[in-house]
Amino acid sequence: MHALRWHAKDELRLDEVGAPATPRPGQAVIAVSYCGICGTDLHEVAHGPNLIRPGAHPLTGTKPPITLGHEMSGTVLALGSPAPGIEVGTRVAVDPCLRCGVCRWCRRGEYHICAKGGSVGLASDGGFASHATVPAEGLVPIPDGVSDEHAALAEPLAVGLHAVRRAAVQPGDNVLLLGAGPIGVAALLAAKLAGAAGIYVSEPVPARARTAAELGATEVYDPAAADVRREVFLRTGRIGPDVVVEATGRPELVRLAVTTVRRGGRAVLCGISGAEASLPITQIVPFERTVVGSLGYNYDIPRVLDLMAAGRLDAAPLLTGVRPLSAGVDAFAELAADRGSHLKILLEPGRP
Ligand SMILES: [Zn+2]
Ligand SMILES: [Zn+2]
Known part of the structure; x- marks a missing residue:
């Protein structure tokens, strides 16, 4: 599959990479429908590494090159272990927070400020690829009536x-x-x-x-x-x-x-x-x-999706462009050259 990967500052490339491995317990593989380009991603390319670790991340062991993308929606393809309310085929948005699960903050439910935490797409391979491996605890079912496009916007809205x-x-x-x-x-x-x-x-x-x-x-x-x-x-x-x-x-x-x-x-x-x-x-x-x-979100993505489903939060004004993954490098360049021209561009890895 193709993946949009950060190699170093000013080095973003569309690479051919292997399909993801069978998920381990607690992980899921999703087919990515849409994944938004974030200011954080632009910053990593223009000025990084910032949140990306130059060496192996202590929680995941992943080191660059790394597939960017942490604002994603998709469909569950495989589960490494049973996950309540989630099955193969469930449409999901992803809370991309990676957490250790055992530190003081994780135990308090403040997983977003986990002592070892990081994010999918910065500390592990992310959603700018047709498939992504993510923590199953971050999967949020998309309510009926909410599109995959809008569900990919739940992450920035949750911030x-x-x-x-x-x-x-x-x-x-x-x-x-x-x-x-x-x-x-x-x-x-x-x-x-x-x-x-x-x-x-x-x-x-x-x-x-x-x-x-x-x-x-x-x-x-x-x-x-x-x-x-x-x-x-x-x-x-x-x-x-x-x-x-x-x-x-x-x-x-x-x-x-x-x-x-x-x-x-x-x-x-x-x-x-x-x-x-x-x-x-x-x-x-x-x-x-x-x-x-205020850092990211803490169980805010389900709230956003519920607000969308209830018709009380319209994500449409945030969305200013959808591009195939093959146009990803160009989309990054366009956003870097003129931040004012777009609010959010989504990449669509499934589209040729
Ligand atoms: Zn973001
Ligand atoms: Zn923790």
């Missing part, structure tokens, strides 16, 4: 939902989102579901700003043209937003999030980067602001 849950957004809250890329848009949709009264968005790329407005943002600001902190302060009756979600990982925006949220409010950081942000202590302690990290 936004998790951030909004970490933010403890309450009905009637005012929320400021910094960045309207895929995760920012996912957080916008989740904030709406949580009952936010005002959703303010800062986004410099016009196409992304338009999407945020179409999806119901109260106001969208171009940070190059507007003083976002002041505008939102005025729009919220000189109080400030109850919650700020930072979805870019840029240090100046981390600082903006912390200094913009209202007294006693929560700044949730879900954008990852290797940068350091300096935060004024006098902006945190005297105002009792809370700074919260």
Whole structure:
């Protein structure tokens, strides 16, 4: 089969690889229907290795070259051991978190911050191939009425939902989102579901700003043209937003999030980067602001699929392109050249 593999920085190749081995107990092999290209994948190609380990990953033993792709849906082809509610032929989305199962955090159900954790598609071969071997505990049956295409979007949507849950957004809250890329848009949709009264968005790329407005943002600001902190302060009756979600990982925006949220409010950081942000202590302690990290998802993918099945969450606005796997290298290049032109491109390994 063909697989889109990360060999090194700036080295992404469509390789011929062997079919996956018979799954071990606790594993499943799925036929991949769709798998989304994530900002994390682009970052590994442009600046990596970042989350990819140069040597063998301690949990999986996998080392590069590695098949990327962690946002996938598909059909179960083989199970290494019985899995409750899952059979060969079940349509599934995949929670790609790899976990040890025995560390303090895994035992608490916080598998997403497992001490040895990693992700399918970064620490083991992922979904940019016709078949993928994944942990059976990460399989989530796709409800009837939800397409495989939309199910592949459950992963990025879950990142936004998790951030909004970490933010403890309450009905009637005012929320400021910094960045309207895929995760920012996912957080916008989740904030709406949580009952936010005002959703303010800062986004410099016009196409992304338009999407945020179409999806119901109260106001969208171009940070190059507007003083976002002041505008939102005025729009919220000189109080400030109850919650700020930072979805870019840029240090100046981390600082903006912390200094913009209202007294006693929560700044949730879900954008990852290797940068350091300096935060004024006098902006945190005297105002009792809370700074919260939010990583990926923790049982959020089933929630997203249930919301889709109930007709309360439409994944369609996130999806801006579907390409065959053979066009994967070009799709990466296109996204790297112009991040604003797309929200999410799915690769379809089954299509020639
Ligand atoms: Zn991702
Ligand atoms: Zn663990």
